Amino acid sequence: MAGRQRHRLLLENAEQLVLVCGRREPYLRRDGAASLGVLRAASLVVGLDGCIKAVGRADVIRNQFSEATFERIIDCSGKCVLPGLVDAHTHPVWAGDRVHEFAMKLAGASYMEIHQAGGGIHFTVEHTRKATEEELFTSFQHRLERMLRAGSTLVECKSGYGLNLETELKMLRVIERAKKSMDIGISSTYCGAHAVPKGKTAAEATDDIINNHLPKLKELKLSGEIHVNNIDVFCEKGVFDLESTRRILQAGKDIGLQINFHGDELHPMKSAELGAELGARAISHLEEVTDEGIVAMARAKCAAVLLPTTAYMLRLKQPQARKMLEEGVIVALGSDFNPNAYCFSMPMVMHLACVNMKMSMNEALAAATINAAYALGKSDTHGSLEVGKQGDLLIINSSRWEHLIYQFGGHEALINYVIVKGKVVYENERCETMSSY
Ligand SMILES: N=CN[C@@H](CCC(=O)O)C(=O)O
């Protein structure tokens, strides 16, 4: 019996309550994701500390908590409860959109042609350097709100449109401010090696990062001003080669950052092999990964963060999700939200992963919850509905959870509530009438 205690939230009698996993698994590989834990006619309790206190059959929970009181009770009859989605890769702090480049790409220009002609990341760097911290914060806040409304409750956020120390720090301060002031969870990534800045060689940029940027980040961490979680490099032909990538990532690891980088996207670079060797937490993209790289990642428990929007947008070859899953790689998903791939929606990302990368809906949900949390080093607190984990939840207005993936582009009509630490942070009253058609 739970006694007369007060709790924050009771979700009662959900048609389906999708645990994702239930035995404190830190990740799910292919076989684990084949059948996700789903309870029927189930309830869930979140305590005043924001953590899940109980999950189980509705009649059992009713009995157990018969004398308890709740700040809020939501009747979930006919609805599904899922863990909040985790977006493992985004670039959400920038000024200056690139809709004009979308038109160029549709007319046949490649991503690298635009980049080498001074557009792409360089265009965004120019605009981001000019923007004030306040302007960047305002647009970032709006973007985070859109991510939250699409069901993401934990998001990885990169810097990388400054390249010089001053603007990289400006971006990281903006991310830090959102970490403190917004409900959505954030894992922050220093991505000063996102491109070689104009006027510098890759070797000079590498030295600048190692000798100036990283020592400053260490100092700011010690003074408590900015806490960065991950280090990233765009390891790509014509950007940072394997050796520069190795030096930067190792230096980041030496100051306590988790390695989580862009690799093997447009050309095979042996990024996967490097990441496995350095103990990387995750590598993103991997459209061009080798068979040996896949095996090395599986062995090193290095998560593959696949980004279906990028391959779709740039008409690249799809990452080999099936091969990765068969070889035992931990597969996660990210939206890759950035001025090139303007997508906030993890439900859309899961849909693309299923159709274009041949993942099952169970695999896609595991990749967008527990495995994405693992890619950020947070699967002990996020990514599944288990007692003791943070109460980050979604309630959808459907009696089968798979509608979240099946109704592509339709999440606005389907997501009824988004909850962080047991507190309702988004409530969509219109979905009641909209999603039943
Ligand atoms: N590939 C490198 N970085 C981003 C794109 C960033 C940009 O084009 O602004 C990505 O992950 O897709």
Ligand SMILES: [Zn+2]
């Ligand atoms: Zn990226």
